[in-house]
Amino acid sequence: MERLVLRDDQWERTSAHIIGTERTRGSSGRDTRMFVEGVLWTARTGNPWRDLAEVFGAWNSVFRRFGRWAAKGMWDRVFAVMSDDLGFEYLIIDSTVVRTHQHAPRAKKGLRIKPRGRSRGGPSTKLRLAVRGLGCPARTILTAGQRGDARQALAPLGEDQPEAVPADAAYASGAFRPVIVEAGTVAVIPNNPSRAIRHPFKEAPYKERHLVECCFSRLKQFRRVATRHEGTARNYLAIINPRRNRPLAQVTVHKT
Numbered sequence: 706m707e708r709l710v711l712r713d714d715q716w717e718r719t720s721a722h723i724i725g726t727e728r729t730r731g732s733s734g735r736d737t738r739m740f741v742e743g744v745l746w747t748a749r750t751g752n753p754w755r756d757l758a759e760v761f762g763a764w765n766s767v768f769r770r771f772g773r774w775a776a777k778g779m780w781d782r783v784f785a786v787m788s789d790d791l792g793f794e795y796l797i798i799d800s801t802v803v804r805t806h807q808h809a810p811r812a813k814k815g816l817r818i819k820p821r822g823r824s825r826g827g828p829s830t831k832l833r834l835a836v837r838g839l840g841c842p843a844r845t846i847l848t849a850g851q852r853g854d855a856r857q858a859l860a861p862l863g864e865d866q867p868e869a870v871p872a873d874a875a876y877a878s879g880a881f882r883p884v885i886v887e888a889g890t891v892a893v894i895p896n897n898p899s900r901a902i903r904h905p906f907k908e909a910p911y912k913e914r915h916l917v918e919c920c921f922s923r924l925k926q927f928r929r930v931a932t933r934h935e936g937t938a939r940n941y942l943a944i945i946n947p948r949r950n951r952p953l954a955q956v957t958v959h960k961t
């Protein structure tokens with residue numbers, strides 16, 4: 706298998722923080738790297754788990770192990786190790802609509818977790834990101850696809866206190882701006898033409914908003930992120946979940 710995702714130096718950084726090593730009794734420790742590569746291969750190609758290449762092991766074993774890691778928060782630890790502690794000057798928020806695959810709702814009834822809404826394009830989920838000043842994602846929120854941005858703005862903001870919060874005009878809400886100001890943060894949001902009250906707007910910090918679009922573009926290079934195949938929000942978040950190296954930066958699922 707020539708086309709792998711992880712480099713040797715990346716694996717060395719993460720191997721000490723995951724379950725199973727070469728010293729672990731049984732086969733789970735010996736094939737841990739290929740298991741992680743199998744998950745990344747599935748996320749990148751978007752193929753069903755049953756079509757997993759044999760070099761990564763039995764598809765059902767990889768799929769079940771992926772679910773166990775998601776339940777135990779192992780993927781959160783992996784993302785935290787692979788992310789550097791970057792500056793926190795800006796916290797840029799935005800959202801993108803992710804189309805839900807027709808097979809995604811087939812999870813077991815007890816495990817099926819929304820949000821899954823219906824928009825003009827069909828069943829969809831809206832992925833909301835809070836991105837740090839250098840383009841590193843800090844928080845992930847899932848809502849139904851038809852949910853508006855203004856009412857869900859506080860969730861990706863969390864309790865962090867950056868110097869500025871750039872966002873587009875969809876977040877120009879009369880209820881959202883005061884919260885940012887009370888937190889001692891500058892709201893860098895364009896004025897909505899339909900509102901009579903005009904707020905100060907700084908164009909220079911707003912130019913940094915392209916970083917969240919770049920982050921969405923990079924994430925959607927993985928087909929299993931661009932289209933939601935997972936029937937549960939837990940497993941879908943395990944694929945796209947950014948770092949959670951702070952207690953406040955927790956993944957939240959908003960049910961419909």
